[in-house]
Amino acid sequence: MSGVGVLAFPLMILVYIAAAVAGVWLVIKILSGLGWLVGALFTGVGRVIGHVFGFARNEISDVVRAAGGMLTALIFAPLVGLNVVIGRWSKATHYGAALESELATAGQALYRAVVGNPARLLGLTGLTEGLERRLPEVLAHAPGPDRPNRRTGEFEGYKVVGSLPSGGSGARLFLAEPGSEKLEQFRRLGRTSPRRVVIKSFSLADGSTMPQIVRESRALEAARQLGLVVEHELTSNRFHYVMPYVPGDDLSITTRRMHESCGADGLDDRRTRLTLAYAADLLGTLRRFHGSGLWHKDVKPSNIIISDGQVHLVDLGLMTPLQSAMTLTTHGTEYFRDPEMVRLALKGVKVHEVDGVKFDVYSAGAVLFSVLENSFPAHGSLSKITKRCPEALRWIVRRAMADMNNRYGSSAEMLADIEAVRSARNPFKVLPAELPSVSGRPHVVAEVEADTRPDAEPLGADPWEDHRRRWGWGGSTRRQHQAAATKVAQQGDKAAGKVKRPSRTHGALRGLVGGAAALLIVAVFLGGAMRHQYEQQNREVARSGPRFELPVTGHETVWAPTPSRAVPHARGRSTPLPLGDGRRVLLVDDLSSSATARVHGEFDEIAGLLNGAGFAVLGTGDSPLDDEQEISLLASARSRVGLSDPFIEESGPPLMDFVSEQGEAVEALLWFGSGPDENSYRVRLVAPDTETRDALRVIVSHAQRP
Amino acid sequence: MLSDLTTHFIGRLRARDPAAWFELWENFGPILRAQLSKWGRGRIGVETVQDLSQETMAALSNAIDRHDPDRGARFSTWLLAIAKHTLGGEMDRRMALKRGAGKKPVALEEGWMAAATGVSPDGRYERMVFGAKVEAAIRAVEREIEFMDFSVYRMRVFDGVSGKEVALSLGVSEPTVSRRLASVRKRLREKLSEVVGRYSFTADEVDELERNGLSLNPSKSADALFDEALAEIYHEQMNLRQEDHESPAD
Numbered sequence: 001m002s003g004v005g006v007l008a009f010p011l012m013i014l015v016y017i018a019a020a021v022a023g024v025w026l027v028i029k030i031l032s033g034l035g036w037l038v039g040a041l042f043t044g045v046g047r048v049i050g051h052v053f054g055f056a057r058n059e060i061s062d063v064v065r066a067a068g069g070m071l072t073a074l075i076f077a078p079l080v081g082l083n084v085v086i087g088r089w090s091k092a093t094h095y096g097a098a099l100e101s102e103l104a105t106a107g108q109a110l111y112r113a114v115v116g117n118p119a120r121l122l123g124l125t126g127l128t129e130g131l132e133r134r135l136p137e138v139l140a141h142a143p144g145p146d147r148p149n150r151r152t153g154e155f156e157g158y159k160v161v162g163s164l165p166s167g168g169s170g171a172r173l174f175l176a177e178p179g180s181e182k183l184e185q186f187r188r189l190g191r192t193s194p195r196r197v198v199i200k201s202f203s204l205a206d207g208s209t210m211p212q213i214v215r216e217s218r219a220l221e222a223a224r225q226l227g228l229v230v231e232h233e234l235t236s237n238r239f240h241y242v243m244p245y246v247p248g249d250d251l252s253i254t255t256r257r258m259h260e261s262c263g264a265d266g267l268d269d270r271r272t273r274l275t276l277a278y279a280a281d282l283l284g285t286l287r288r289f290h291g292s293g294l295w296h297k298d299v300k301p302s303n304i305i306i307s308d309g310q311v312h313l314v315d316l317g318l319m320t321p322l323q324s325a326m327t328l329t330t331h332g333t334e335y336f337r338d339p340e341m342v343r344l345a346l347k348g349v350k351v352h353e354v355d356g357v358k359f360d361v362y363s364a365g366a367v368l369f370s371v372l373e374n375s376f377p378a379h380g381s382l383s384k385i386t387k388r389c390p391e392a393l394r395w396i397v398r399r400a401m402a403d404m405n406n407r408y409g410s411s412a413e414m415l416a417d418i419e420a421v422r423s424a425r426n427p428f429k430v431l432p433a434e435l436p437s438v439s440g441r442p443h444v445v446a447e448v449e450a451d452t453r454p455d456a457e458p459l460g461a462d463p464w465e466d467h468r469r470r471w472g473w474g475g476s477t478r479r480q481h482q483a484a485a486t487k488v489a490q491q492g493d494k495a496a497g498k499v500k501r502p503s504r505t506h507g508a509l510r511g512l513v514g515g516a517a518a519l520l521i522v523a524v525f526l527g528g529a530m531r532h533q534y535e536q537q538n539r540e541v542a543r544s545g546p547r548f549e550l551p552v553t554g555h556e557t558v559w560a561p562t563p564s565r566a567v568p569h570a571r572g573r574s575t576p577l578p579l580g581d582g583r584r585v586l587l588v589d590d591l592s593s594s595a596t597a598r599v600h601g602e603f604d605e606i607a608g609l610l611n612g613a614g615f616a617v618l619g620t621g622d623s624p625l626d627d628e629q630e631i632s633l634l635a636s637a638r639s640r641v642g643l644s645d646p647f648i649e650e651s652g653p654p655l656m657d658f659v660s661e662q663g664e665a666v667e668a669l670l671w672f673g674s675g676p677d678e679n680s681y682r683v684r685l686v687a688p689d690t691e692t693r694d695a696l697r698v699i700v701s702h703a704q705r706p
Numbered sequence: 707m708l709s710d711l712t713t714h715f716i717g718r719l720r721a722r723d724p725a726a727w728f729e730l731w732e733n734f735g736p737i738l739r740a741q742l743s744k745w746g747r748g749r750i751g752v753e754t755v756q757d758l759s760q761e762t763m764a765a766l767s768n769a770i771d772r773h774d775p776d777r778g779a780r781f782s783t784w785l786l787a788i789a790k791h792t793l794g795g796e797m798d799r800r801m802a803l804k805r806g807a808g809k810k811p812v813a814l815e816e817g818w819m820a821a822a823t824g825v826s827p828d829g830r831y832e833r834m835v836f837g838a839k840v841e842a843a844i845r846a847v848e849r850e851i852e853f854m855d856f857s858v859y860r861m862r863v864f865d866g867v868s869g870k871e872v873a874l875s876l877g878v879s880e881p882t883v884s885r886r887l888a889s890v891r892k893r894l895r896e897k898l899s900e901v902v903g904r905y906s907f908t909a910d911e912v913d914e915l916e917r918n919g920l921s922l923n924p925s926k927s928a929d930a931l932f933d934e935a936l937a938e939i940y941h942e943q944m945n946l947r948q949e950d951h952e953s954p955a956d
Contacts, residue, residue: 339732346724378736382845384864384944391875398860399853406853432857433877 055121062113069106073099155199155240157182164198171216171317174199175245186230194244194650197230201240213239216317222294223316227650244650246314248307251278251371255301259374266387267372275371276393276422278304281311282367283415285649286360289313290411295320295356299363300336301370308653324351335376338362340404361408365400368393377401392421395432413437578695580615583667585696587619588637590646590673591681599681603672605703613699618666633662637669646671647682655686668692670700709912711904712781733842733905734785737834741786781907782835830946836914837943843901844940847893858883859890863933864940891929894936895922 076099083092111131119128154160158176165173176199178186186193202213220241223229232241249257258271267275282304289296297318305312318331330337330345338359369377369385372393377383381401385394396417400408408414417435421427432438587610591603610617616624619634640654659669668687675681683700687693718726779787848856858876861867862883869887873880898915899922906912915921919935921928 339728343725343728343732346728379841379944380845381848382841382940382944384941395857398857402853403849406856431875431877433875438877 051121055117058117059113062109062117066106066109066113069102069109073102073106076102155201155242157185158197158199158242160199161196171200171202174201176242193654194230196245196247197242198245199240199242201238203238205237216241220316222292222321223319226288226292226294227645227648228316243314243316246305246307246312248305248312250302251304251306251311251367252301254306255371255374258371266389268388272388272390272393272427273422275368276418276427277309278306278311278371279364279368279418280415280422282313282364283411283418285311285313286364286411287415289319290322290357290360293322295322295351296360296363297356298332298336299360299367300333301367304367308656310649310652312649320351320356322352322356326351328354332363335378335380336363336366336370338401338404339380355404357410358404358407361400361411361414364411364414365397368400369397372397390421390427390430392417392430392432392435393427395435395438396421399437408437578613578698580610580613580695582614582616583692584616584618584665585610585668585670585692586633586637586666587617588634588646588669588671589619590671596679599674599679602703603681606670606700609699609703610696613695633666637671647673647684651684652686655684656688659686660688668696670696709903709906711900712907715904729842733838734835737831737838738786740834741831779907780832781905781911782832784907785835786831834943834946836918837939837946839902839905840898840920840936840939841943842905843894843897844936846897846901847890851890851893854878855886855890858886859894862887863937866937888929891932892924895924895932898922 076095079095080092080099083089083095115131116128119125155174155176157179159179160174160176162175163173164175176197177195178193178197183193200216202216217232217234217239220229220232224232228243230242230244233239258267258274262268262271282299286296286299296313296316297320298315299313303313303315305314320326328341328345328349328351330342332341341354341359344354366377369383372385372389373383373387381398381403383401385397396414399406399417400414408417414437417437420435421430424430587607589603591599607617607620618625618630625633637655637658640658641651645651646655655669655671659666667689668685671684671686673682673684685693685696685700687696715726719730854876858872858878861872861875862869867875869880869883873883876883878886898920902912902915906914918939919931920939921932
């Protein structure tokens with residue numbers, strides 16, 4: 001008992017001490033909490049007082065400013081009137097501009113005093129946001145007058161039907177329709193004959209400056225040869241040039257819409273495919289520019305128009321010959337312009353001393369970033385891609401925006417990487433190491449076609465098997481990539497909730513299944529008993545469309561093989577070709593007589609395959625039409641492109657129009673033309689219907705020879 | 707007392723070396739712009755700020771002589787003081803142009819400078835300036851080394867991909883990934899020391915590296931912490947800038 005008493009005493013002491021410590025701790029906490037509350041209260045009150053004082057200060061400042069503006073305007077007003085009365089127009093215009101400016105200043109100050117400041121005081125900034133931000137933005141981007149003014153006069157041969165927002169070039173943009181004489185003139189000269197054009201007009205009387213005119217005019221001839229400019233003219237009071245009108249939304253609007261449909265995580269599979277297609281289109285265009293010795297210099301989303309699913313690079317305002325002897329300027333658009341260009345411009349280097357191609361490549365990377373992120377690369381090459389994006393595409397963007405020495409050397413190099421991702425069945429399974437620029441292995445553009453064949457391996461198969469077979473990978477590298485592909489595939493499956501654990505019997509089982517399938521196919525072919533089922537399946541494959549969704553371009557140059565670009569071909573595989581179902585395809589044969597027998601042979605083979613697949617082939621002499629009808633159709637198709645090159649982008653829309661207008665009489669068109677040498681040729685495929693287009697692409701690809 | 711690096715840099719600025727001005731604007735221009743936009747509280751439009759940025763760099767050079775960094779101010783405060791001074795002058799110039807030469811300059815709302823008077827840089831601004839210094843060092847390393855080397859570091863440290871996956875993705879071995887990581891980390895340390903030294907006027911600013919976990923002395927344990935801290939600052943910097951772009955007028 002005494003032992004317990006001995007122990008109880010120190011225990012009691014400890015309890016008291018603990019209680020005292022806890023009590024002190026509690027008091028401190030309460031006091032500190034109270035202190036924080038009082039502090040917060042004072043801070044809050046201080047902020048409110050500061051806010052109110054700020055409001056008062058702003059009110060006084062704005063009221064004084066408004067009064068000052070009106071007072072100055074009152075002085076200018078009689079000066080304007082007086083100069084109008086005595087006919088001094090230049091002075092009147094000068095004072096008028098100053099009067100306008102003062103009134104605007106006074107108006108803005110008055111608005112802030114009456115609406116803006118009180119709204120901010122009450123925390124209602126959201127209410128005035130539309131007035132303060134969106135309204136001025138919309139007003140600033142409103143189109144100009146619908147007619148050229150009297151001083152500059154009309155544009156001969158064109159009927160002006162409207163105007164477009166001017167942008168920052170100092171020019172006025174008019175929407176016009178060429179008259180019949182003008183169209184005839186274009187046809188005679190072999191130029192593009194657009195139905196609608198945009199006329200960009202510079203006039204000193206309208207406020208344009210000589211440097212603007214000089215800048216715009218320096219690359220026009222090259223642009224005309226590219227089909228970007230129809231004609232240009234310099235008169236004593238005006239300089240203008242005419243471009244084909246491309247209706248459609250710009251890429252920034254398209255990007256916003258795509259992200260609105262997909263949610264905050266980023267683009268879904270379909271839109272990622274679409275982005276890849278846009279990127280490929282843009283880089284193809286840039287390749288043409290650079291090949292013609294031109295540097296666009298202002299590649300950005302608002303200068304990219306999406307029309308009929310195709311990308312059109314517009315605004316030639318800063319376009320510069322790559323070999324220009326002029327001094328490099330900093331013109332361009334922030335975030336889409338390489339900072340290195342600004343640095344070099346500040347050093348005063350000449351255009352031909354820098355690699356303008358790489359600056360366009362940087363901009364293309366920045367554009368791609370903006371589409372993926374729905375934002376702009378605020379940190380240049382260090383910008384973070386946070387939204388859903390294939391790893392290989394992330395790599396491409398970073399490489400395009402890397403330092404000059406590390407960047408892609410050309411748009412073609414970047415395009416090859418894009419095509420490698422685009423042609424994969426699942427772009428998310430492509431590894432950076434597989435890109436042509438990393439692996440050092442070239443990517444053949446026509447492989448896209450091979451992948452779209454209906455007998456292509458089903459989704460879910462090892463995505464790298466084709467590449468390995470194609471390039472003959474082996475050894476440790478091969479094993480490494482197999483492991484990588486398997487890992488990524490497993491990750492993808494895991495994400496999709498369908499993990500399959502590998503088993504030892506898996507290989508044997510697959511062998512058995514493969515053997516059984518082979519026996520089945522042999523039985524089908526030998527017996528013919530399943531002929532009907534095969535055709536049915538084939539029809540379904542053709543109708544199900546491509547393995548991936550291409551943009552609905554409607555027209556494309558599908559094939560331009562040369563001996564050096566010959567593609568591996570799966571000849572000998574039991575390829576189930578899509579069925580034609582009697583659809584009418586018009587073949588336009590523009591092959592040169594000097595083309596080799598091989599080229600002519602392949603044309604014949606394609607025609608034969610089309611016949612065999614059940615298409616009604618027009619234009620080859622075997623058609624169901626009589627000669628006169630057939631000649632009339634061919635002439636009609638040819639007249640749509642006039643003397644222009646049917647394979648350039650601008651020829652696509654008129655040919656699409658032609659096919660669309662024919663209805664069931666012509667459902668697709670295949671235009672064959674010679675390539676750069678006698679061993680190559682080009683095919684332009686025009687088909688408004690996706691299913692028909694995909695079926696034709698498969699057949700054309702099938703006829704390829706290695 | 708300014709370090710030699712800083713003195714040399716200020717000397718280049720005063721000598722109107724365009725490269726030095728470009729460097730300054732490239733690294734800190736976006737932060738200044740965001741800060742000034744915020745201070746304008748809707749009075750100064752985004753387009754106006756962007757338009758100003760084209761000319762501000764040149765105009766800054768006229769203001770630098772009037773500001774003496776030896777007075778003990780922080781680099782960040784000094785920078786903002788110059789920018790405010792310059793933009794005020796730029797506004798006066800534009801107003802003069804507007805009234806005198808018959809030209810029509812971009813509209814410049816005048817009230818924002820009054821709103822900015824007396825406002826001092828907050829902790830967020832200081833954080834962004836430090837982040838910008840770190841970003842400048844990363845950018846310098848990215849420019850100087852092989853793309854593949856930097857990509858390895860970027861994927862492993864900034865993107866948080868495991869070493870094994872980086873190796874698989876880029877087609878290199880894991881030991882190669884480790885070697886490249888170490889090599890890039892070494893360069894980053896050197897560059898951080900150089901860049902932060904150049905853009906710091908006070909000892910407190912130089913110490914910011916260590917305070918933020920960016921130890922410049924290599925060791926196995928310090929390396930992991932270094933990578934972690936660098937990634938955190940990198941992401942924070944990206945997010946801060948993004949927030950500023952999303953709400954430029956607050």
